[in-house]
Amino acid sequence: MYAKDAGFDTVDGGDGDDTLLSTTADGEIRLRSLQNVERIEARAPTSDQAIPKVNVYLESGQSIDLTNVELIDIHQILGESGAEIIAGSAGNDYIVGLSGNDTLNGGSGDDIISDGAGIDLSDGGDGIDTIDVSENNVAITVDLEAQRINYGSNTEVILNFENATGTSLDDTLRGDVGQHTFGRLW
Numbered sequence: 001m002y003a004k005d006a007g008f009d010t011v012d013g014g015d016g017d018d019t020l021l022s023t024t025a026d027g028e029i030r031l032r033s034l035q036n037v038e039r040i041e042a043r044a045p046t047s048d049q050a051i052p053k054v055n056v057y058l059e060s061g062q063s064i065d066l067t068n069v070e071l072i073d074i075h076q077i078l079g080e081s082g083a084e085i086i087a088g089s090a091g092n093d094y095i096v097g098l099s100g101n102d103t104l105n106g107g108s109g110d111d112i113i114s115d116g117a118g119i120d121l122s123d124g125g126d127g128i129d130t131i132d133v134s135e136n137n138v139a140i141t142v143d144l145e146a147q148r149i150n151y152g153s154n155t156e157v158i159l160n161f162e163n164a165t166g167t168s169l170d171d172t173l174r175g176d177v178g179q180h181t182f183g184r185l186w
């Protein structure tokens with residue numbers, strides 16, 4: 001059971017089958033670290049309410065490995081301004097690095113990774129994954145074939161992505177259009 005408070009929590013489930021459960025209407029799960037937890041689940045506060053959008057927030061500069069964690073009705077997994085290391089679950093994840101030089105891995109499933117500012121390393125892993133650069137405020141070149149993002153003088157590595165979502169500026173997309181589909185790049 002997870003009790004929301006202002007700080008970031010260190011959670012160790014120990015032995016047994018453990019679930020981190022959010023049952024508040026404004027669910028936010030704030031973690032410094034997570035160990036030995038098998039499941040993170042969002043539920044409605046009462047049975048007649050909808051399940052709220054619950055995000056997992058990782059403290060700045062920390063790391064989290066969700067490879068063997070089942071996420072149930074969790075909306076996004078978000079880093080902060082530091083360099084976070086986030087490994088997603090086997091399911092479909094939405095991972096947001098924000099600023100800082102982040103290492104973001106989707107793992108299996110059809111993941112969306114928003115890398116944000118900073119020089120990030122993003123890996124979609126197995127599945128049909130989307131690199132989302134729409135939060136950036138500079139025009140970006142996304143090359144899915146060369147597995148690179150370029151903006152200004154910066155180059156970032158993007159591995160195992162099949163789709164891209166661009167910014168509202170004049171982005172450039174390179175890829176094999178026979179294999180890939182592109183989101184709202186224009």
Ligand SMILES: [Ca+2]
Binds near residue numbers: 079082084098099
């Ligand atoms: Ca970050």
Ligand SMILES: [Ca+2]
Binds near residue numbers: 111
């Ligand atoms: Ca995943």
Ligand SMILES: [Ca+2]
Binds near residue numbers: 127
């Ligand atoms: Ca992939």
